[in-house]
Amino acid sequence: MDEHTPQPATYRLIVAGHLDPAWSNWFDGSEIVQLPDGTTSLTGDVSDQSALYGLLARARDLGLTLLSLQRIGG
Secondary structure (H helix, E strand, O other), X not given: OOOOOOOOEEEEEEEEOOOOHHHHHHHOOOXXXXXXXXXXXXXXXXXXXXXXXXXXXXXXXXOOOEEEEEEEEO
16 A cells, blocks of 8 residues: 555544533544543544544634644554
8 A cells, every 4th residue: 555545543632621522523523531630532533634634623723722642543
C-alpha cells in the first residue's frame, strides 16, 4: 500500500473542562468520557488527516482548550 494513501486511525483528544457526552454525534460518534481531574477524553476513529482536522476544528469552534492529542491505534 502506498505510504501516501490515507489510513484510518484512532485518536484520543483530552480537553480542559467537562464536555457532556451528548456531544458525541457532533464529534462523529467519538466516545466522550468526563475524567476525575476535570478534563474530558474524546476517543474515536478518523478516516484520514482531513477528518482529524475536522474534529480539531469542532473542538476549536466550541472554545475547548486542547490539552493533548494522541494517536492510539491504526
